[in-house]
Amino acid sequence: xxxxxxxxxxxxxxxxxxxxxxxxxxxxxxxxxxxxxxxxxxxxxxxxxxxxxxxxxxxxxxxxxxxxxxxxxxxxxxxxxxxxxxxxxxxxxxxxxxxxxxxxxxxxxxxxxxxxxxxxxxxxxxxxxxxxxxxxxxxxxxxxxxxxxxxxxxxxxxxxxxxxxxxxxxxxxxxxxxxxxxxxxxxxxxxxxxxxxxxxxxxxxxxxxxxxxxxxxxxxxxxxxxxxxxxxxxxxxxxxxxxxxxxxxxxxxxxxxxxxxxxxxxxxxxxxxxxxxxxxxxxxxxxxxxxxxxxxxxxxxxxxxxxxxxxxxxxxxxxxxxxxxxxxxxxxxxxxxxxxxxxxxxxxxxxxxxxxxxxxxxxxxxxxxxxxxxxxxxxxxxxxxxxxxxxxxxxxxxxxxxxxxxxxxxxxxxxxxxxxxxxxxxxxxxxxxxxxxxxxxxxxxxxxxxxxxxxxxxxxxxxxxxxxxxxxxxxxxxxxxxxxxxxxxxxxxxxxxxxxxxxxxxxxxxxxxxxxxxxxxxxxxxxxxxxxxxxxxxxxxxxxxxxxxxxxxxxxxxxxxxxxxxxxxxxxxxxxxxxxxxxxxxxxxxxxxxxxxxxxxxxxxxxxxxxxxxxxxxxxxxxxxxxxxxxxxxxxxxxxxxxxxxxxxxxxxxxxxxxxxxxxxxxxxxxxxxxxxxxxxxxxxxxxxxxxxxxxxxxxxxxxxxxxxxxxxxxxxxxxxxxxxxxxxxxxxxxxxxxxxxxxxxxxxxxxxxxxxxxxxxxxxxxxxxxxxxxxxxxxxxxxxxxxxxxxxxxxxxxxxxxxxxxxxxxxxxxxxxxxxxxxxxxxxxxxxxxxxxxxxxxxxxxxxxxxxxxxxxxxxxxxxxxxxxxxxxxxxxxxxxxxxxxxxxxxxxxxxxxxxxxxxxxxxxxxxxx
Numbered sequence: 001x002x003x004x005x006x007x008x009x010x011x012x013x014x015x016x017x018x019x020x021x022x023x024x025x026x027x028x029x030x031x032x033x034x035x036x037x038x039x040x041x042x043x044x045x046x047x048x049x050x051x052x053x054x055x056x057x058x059x060x061x062x063x064x065x066x067x068x069x070x071x072x073x074x075x076x077x078x079x080x081x082x083x084x085x086x087x088x089x090x091x092x093x094x095x096x097x098x099x100x101x102x103x104x105x106x107x108x109x110x111x112x113x114x115x116x117x118x119x120x121x122x123x124x125x126x127x128x129x130x131x132x133x134x135x136x137x138x139x140x141x142x143x144x145x146x147x148x149x150x151x152x153x154x155x156x157x158x159x160x161x162x163x164x165x166x167x168x169x170x171x172x173x174x175x176x177x178x179x180x181x182x183x184x185x186x187x188x189x190x191x192x193x194x195x196x197x198x199x200x201x202x203x204x205x206x207x208x209x210x211x212x213x214x215x216x217x218x219x220x221x222x223x224x225x226x227x228x229x230x231x232x233x234x235x236x237x238x239x240x241x242x243x244x245x246x247x248x249x250x251x252x253x254x255x256x257x258x259x260x261x262x263x264x265x266x267x268x269x270x271x272x273x274x275x276x277x278x279x280x281x282x283x284x285x286x287x288x289x290x291x292x293x294x295x296x297x298x299x300x301x302x303x304x305x306x307x308x309x310x311x312x313x314x315x316x317x318x319x320x321x322x323x324x325x326x327x328x329x330x331x332x333x334x335x336x337x338x339x340x341x342x343x344x345x346x347x348x349x350x351x352x353x354x355x356x357x358x359x360x361x362x363x364x365x366x367x368x369x370x371x372x373x374x375x376x377x378x379x380x381x382x383x384x385x386x387x388x389x390x391x392x393x394x395x396x397x398x399x400x401x402x403x404x405x406x407x408x409x410x411x412x413x414x415x416x417x418x419x420x421x422x423x424x425x426x427x428x429x430x431x432x433x434x435x436x437x438x439x440x441x442x443x444x445x446x447x448x449x450x451x452x453x454x455x456x457x458x459x460x461x462x463x464x465x466x467x468x469x470x471x472x473x474x475x476x477x478x479x480x481x482x483x484x485x486x487x488x489x490x491x492x493x494x495x496x497x498x499x500x501x502x503x504x505x506x507x508x509x510x511x512x513x514x515x516x517x518x519x520x521x522x523x524x525x526x527x528x529x530x531x532x533x534x535x536x537x538x539x540x541x542x543x544x545x546x547x548x549x550x551x552x553x554x555x556x557x558x559x560x561x562x563x564x565x566x567x568x569x570x571x572x573x574x575x576x577x578x579x580x581x582x583x584x585x586x587x588x589x590x591x592x593x594x595x596x597x598x599x600x601x602x603x604x605x606x607x608x609x610x611x612x613x614x615x616x617x618x619x620x621x622x623x624x625x626x627x628x629x630x631x632x633x634x635x636x637x638x639x640x641x642x643x644x645x646x647x648x649x650x651x652x653x654x655x656x657x658x659x660x661x662x663x664x665x666x667x668x669x670x671x672x673x674x675x676x677x678x679x680x681x682x683x684x685x686x687x688x689x690x691x692x693x694x695x696x697x698x699x700x701x702x703x704x705x706x707x708x709x710x711x712x713x714x715x716x717x718x719x720x721x722x723x724x725x726x727x728x729x730x731x732x733x734x735x736x737x738x739x740x741x742x743x744x745x746x747x748x749x750x751x752x753x754x755x756x757x758x759x760x761x762x763x764x765x766x767x768x769x770x771x772x773x774x775x776x777x778x779x780x781x782x783x784x785x786x787x788x789x790x791x792x793x794x795x796x797x798x799x800x801x802x803x804x805x806x807x808x809x810x811x812x813x814x815x816x817x818x819x820x821x822x823x824x825x826x827x828x829x830x831x832x833x834x835x836x837x838x839x840x841x842x843x844x845x846x847x848x849x850x851x852x853x854x855x856x857x858x859x860x861x862x863x864x865x866x867x868x869x870x871x872x873x874x875x876x877x878x879x880x881x882x883x884x885x886x887x888x889x890x891x892x893x894x895x896x897x898x899x900x901x902x903x904x905x906x907x908x909x910x911x912x913x914x915x
Contacts, residue, residue: 011331014354015201023168024193024231025061025097031237032058038211039239041086042260052086057093057234059160060086064094064153066160068125071149074167076124077101077176079148081114081139082132084217084242087153089230091127092175092221096193099168100125101388103176103188106222108246111138117178118143121188121388126150170194176388177224177323188388189224189323198382199327200231202354206331207264207290207317211237215264216257216284218245218271219524224323225295229266238264245271245524254280261287268295269302270524273459277486281309292317294328296525297427297445298347299452303339312336320349320427324397324411326384329356329376330425345449348424349417356380357405358425360417373443375431376417379410416443435464435478444478447507451480454495458485461518463532465510477510479535483517489675490514493600561605565623568600583617601627645751645912646724647671648702650732650739651678667905671725676701678735685810688801691841695738699746702726702739706748725912729756730891731838734845737878741848752912754855754904757862757891760847760874793829794836801840847878854879855911857904861890883911 036055043050052060068078078095080102082088088104095102103121105114107128118126126143130152133140140150174196176188209215215233217240219226233240241260243253253275265288267275272293275284285291291306291314298318306316315335321328332350342348352358359367360374368374386394399410416428429445444462451460465479484490492512499508513535519527584597598609601623613626647667667673676698706724728736733755740753793816800809816829856875863886866873876882885907887900 011206011333012352012354013205015198015205019201020194020197021170022197023096023099023166023170023172024174024197024235025093025166025168027197027235028061028093029058031235034237035211038237040234041089042214042239042241042256043086054234054237057086057090060090060153061093061097062160062164063156063158064091064127064151065097065166066164067151067156068094068098068100068127069164069167070161071151072124075100077103077121078125078127079103079105079114079118079121079123079143080221081105081107081126081128081136082153082221083107083244083247084219084221084226086242087129088221088242089234089240091153092230093234094127096168096172096174097166099172101173101176101190103178104220104222104226105139106220107132107136107139109222111136111142114139115142115146117188118146118148120178121176124148128152130154168193170197173385173388175227177222179323187390187393189326189384190386190388191326191384195326195382195385196227196231197235198355200228200235202327203228203232204236206333207292209233209236209238209264209290213238213264214260214262215240216262216266217242218253218267225266225268228292250274250278250280254278254283258283263288264290264292266292266294268524269293269298270296270459270520270526272302272305276305276309277458281305285310285314287311288314290315290317292319294319294321297429297449298349299449300339300342300344300347301452303334303342303347307336307339318347318350319353320415320425322413322415324384325356325378325380325413326382327353327356329353329358329378329380332424344453346426346445348420349427350425351423355382360419361412371418371421373416373418373428376413376415376425377410378413379404379408381405381408383409383411442478442507447478447480447503447509450499450503450507451482451509454498456485456488456490457482457495458488459483459518461526461528461531462509463528463535465535478507479511479513480509481513481515481518481531481535483515561607561627562624564604565601565620565627568597568604569620569623583619645671646706647673648705648724648726649673649675650698650726650728650735651675667727667908670905670909674705678732685806685813685837688804688806689841691734691738691845694841695735695742698735699739699742702743703746703748723751723912725752725754725908726750727754727756730758731842732756733758734842734847737847737850737854740850740852744851750852752853752855752908753850754857754908754911755875756857757859758873759866759869760878761842761845794832797833797836798840801837847875850879851881852879853881853883853911855907856882856884857907858884858886859889859891859900860886883907 032054036053036058038054039051040054040057041052043052072078078091078098078100080088080091080095082091092102092104101121103117103123105117107114117123123143123146126140126148128140128150133150133152143150170193172193173190174193176190178188203209209232213233213236215229215238217226217229219229221230229242230240232238241256241262243256245253248256257280262284265285272291275281285306286309288310291310293302293306293316303316307314315333316339317331317333319328319331329352330350331353332348334347357379359377360372361377362368362374383398386398397411400408404410414431416431416434418426418428420426429443433444435442435444444464447462448460451457451462460480460482462478462480465477482490482495492514496508496512519530519534521527597618601607601609605627607627609623610626613622678694678698702724726736726740728734736753736755740750743750793812796812797809800806800812803809813829813833816833854875856872858871858873862873863871870876872882872884885903887903889900
């Protein structure tokens with residue numbers, strides 16, 4: 001009978017010592033004897049599930065163990081370089097049977113990293129299979145060069161030698177795991193077979209796992225998070241469902257779980273969010289009775305995600321531990337009713353674990369007062385055995401003697417916690433992450449919890465903002481990196497206002513930056529080092545003396561233009577004071593930030609900034625100078641602020657983005673402009689997509705925004721808001737046309753579709769394929785050089801994009817990202833990849849029939865490049881209501897001068913009026 005979530009005492013039953021006397025392999029053999037035909041491992045295939053039964057797994061492990069004893073001296077560590085699979089599990093069990101320390105390696109890690117681990121561990125044998133050896137030939141070569149033997153399990157004889165028998169003992173070292181994020185000298189934590197059994201039995205006793213259960217394995221075998229999955233399954237008679245999330249992707253994981261139907265789901269919250277956000281939650285959790293979340297902070301909405309996709313009786317198991325603890329030291333079980341009674345934000349990590357004593361201490365090692373935050377200290381006889389081949393570090397880390405219980409070791413974890421009145425532990429974060437801001441001690445994890453609760457925020461990370469601090473390097477504030485929820489465009493100014501209404505100044509991030517995703521380590525934990533490096537790469541600046549103390553003015557429209565610019569900059573880009581020497585691009589701003597910045601300046605001053613300032617290079621100082629000396633425009637004001645019609649702008653190829661910024665800035669004086677984002681590169685690399693796919697996603701976003709516009713206007717859900725238009729620049733023109741047809745089919749016809757400087761279709765598909773793209777004249781010598789250097793890459797992406805299988809394409813783009821020197825070059829690689837992917841979609845696409853007015857913008861240069869086409873570039877066949885406006889310049893510089901912009905705006909007014 002599983003304990004009730006609040007029955008803390010029931011979860012404290014210690015493990016009987018006699019259960020820990022047997023070696024691990026003997027416990028496994030007992031499970032085999034119960035039912036050799038029971039399924040031990042599900043191996044995924046597209047057609048179904050290939051299974052490995054307990055008898056087969058036992059035989060495989062014995063074969064590998066016998067080969068291990070024959071190939072290397074007794075006691076020498078064995079490295080296992082296999083992906084999560086039946087073969088990997090058999091190799092791990094074989095090392096235990098032979099009494100060898102097992103060193104799991106991730107074959108996907110760089111060869112130098114694995115070589116460093118093997119050198120430090122003193123590995124005498126590498127166990128792998130043909131597929132892993134062929135994918136990572138350097139790994140086997142390194143092992144052989146170091147004098148280690150190599151066993152390829154596919155080549156072993158079918159039966160072990162008749163005189164072989166297991167030799168492993170309870171006090172032999174079971175595993176050596178190297179921390180995934182370490183740098184410099186390797187640091188391997190080791191544990192005995194007795195300690196491993198204690199951890200697994202504690203897990204099984206609390207959760208009731210046994211025959212009939214199916215456990216997921218989403219962790220790499222090289223990290224501690226996988227141990228409970230693998231051994232928890234095969235030491236209890238349950239089955240394991242291993243999945244390589246990095247190789248199979250979210251869709252592959254969903255397919256596997258749909259077939260395997262796991263009953264115990266174990267993952268970090270990061271992985272859980274990715275699965276549920278993609279719609280794979282029911283596949284992963286639909287048959288589960290237990291969801292195990294651990295490895296990082298857990299939020300109330302994570303519990304909600306689980307329960308939304310799971311059966312009514314599901315329980316969530318939450319815990320906290322570390323590799324040095326060799327297991328968790330707090331845990332509890334949560335049902336739906338308990339989750340509903342929790343406050344929002346961080347979820348407590350639970351009550352005490354049997355055979356482990358925990359206390360909270362201050363910097364001097366003394367217990368903290370009740371309810372205070374302290375460093376978590378754990379004492380147990382079942383801690384990790386120490387650091388492999390490093391007695392000095394072991395002695396410094398694990399305390400013995402004094403008031404430590406005989407046979408036990410004590411560890412200061414470096415984690416911060418606070419005991420609640422009900423006895424549950426709140427995990428606050430890492431002690432080494434605390435920073436001091438304006439005299440206050442700040443834990444970034446607390447700020448992250450607040451940020452993740454904001455509407456539209458899918459994930460968040462908060463780090464000290466050295467770039468925003470003074471030259472001394474002191475931390476002057478925090479930098480927050482936000483990942484939007486799927487399909488959401490974050491309004492940073494609105495988020496900052498929400499924060500300011502509830503948080504004290506020292507907890508407000510100086511900068512709010514937006515990223516498509518947060519960098520992750522191989523075990524899916526946040527890669528704080530990579531994120532810190534990205535933030536640190538931003539220019540170090542200090543506010544100018546005369547603007548450092550600028551406060552938001554009391555009136556809506558300040559008298560001072562400089563103050564208005566400072567206020568708008570601080571609101572949109574999240575700075576406590578203007579950073580005059582830093583550009584919008586340097587602060588992580590994008591086209592949406594630029595649009596909002598311009599709109600905010602207009603609302604404060606009634607003036608629109610000069611168009612030549614509207615780029616990612618804009619700074620507060622350039623705005624001040626430019627608006628005092630440039631051709632500023634008065635913003636027309638009517639009954640509703642001068643903008644009664646919605647204009648949805650769809651970006652095209654990356655090279656046209658600057659033109660989109662300028663057009664948006666110019667047109668927002670006439671219309672309520674909203675930019676509809678297209679998917680990022682990683683999203684488009686997951687599966688082959690067409691223009692119709694992009695258009696359907698854009699249509700859903702536009703429909704949602706039209707509904708909001710109707711609500712704001714006080715209309716019923718079925719009512720129509722003010723007239724709206726679609727504006728697609730470059731490739732975006734094709735999307736705009738497709739979206740217009742989709743909206744019309746749903747009874748929401750657009751008042752106007754504007755198509756920016758693009759032919760309706762390319763009829764000569766063979767020539768386009770041979771050229772590896774649709775062709776484009778370089779606008780400058782620099783552009784010609786960049787295009788020439790990257791042409792091969794772009795053509796390769798273009799051709800690979802036509803394949804249904806995206807794996808080779810993902811490998812190519814991934815390799816280009818790695819070798820690209822610096823952030824700017826990586827950005828160029830991504831823009832070229834996106835551009836090539838978009839060009840690959842035009843073959844076979846035909847423009848839909850449109851009944852609404854259509855305005856085609858044509859530049860002089862594009863007209864010359866397509867001299868074989870009529871002036872309408874083939875669009876008249878789609879609509880009888882087409883008008884054309886010609887503007888000077890070329891495809892890239894479509895909005896580079898005021899003459900062209902004015903012509904476009906006037907032509908739009910005329911065409912929309914006719915509609």
